[in-house]
Amino acid sequence: MPLNTPPKACNCCRRDLAPDGDIFEAQEAIQISFLTGYASVFGDCNHVYGLFCQHCLHELLGPYLRTEPLQDDQTQANTP
Ligand SMILES: [Zn+2]
Numbered sequence: 001m002p003l004n005t006p007p008k009a010c011n012c013c014r015r016d017l018a019p020d021g022d023i024f025e026a027q028e029a030i031q032i033s034f035l036t037g038y039a040s041v042f043g044d045c046n047h048v049y050g051l052f053c054q055h056c057l058h059e060l061l062g063p064y065l066r067t068e069p070l071q072d073d074q075t076q077a078n079t080p
Contacts, residue, residue: 010053012060017053028054 008018010029016022017029032050036042052060070078 009051010056011050012052012056015053015055017051025053030054030057 009016015025017026019026030052032048032052034048036044036046036048038044040046042048
């Protein structure tokens with residue numbers, strides 16, 4: 001799939017992440033997008049993109065991530 005048309009499913013488990021589906025799953029999806037440079041393990045001058053559901057992110061990276069409660073100002077910024 002071209003990078004300019006992001007998938008609406010988790011790249012790992014294929015869970016539907018379309019906003020018109022389960023809105024809570026779509027809201028918790030994590031998109032990774034970055035450009036690579038010289039000596040990158042992803043190759044030089046590439047665009048790396050991935051969309052992951054919260055379940056796969058937790059399974060793959062959970063042991064390496066810290067989880068802390070939001071501060072008051074972060075809670076307000078995180079409220080639609
Ligand atoms: Zn997934």
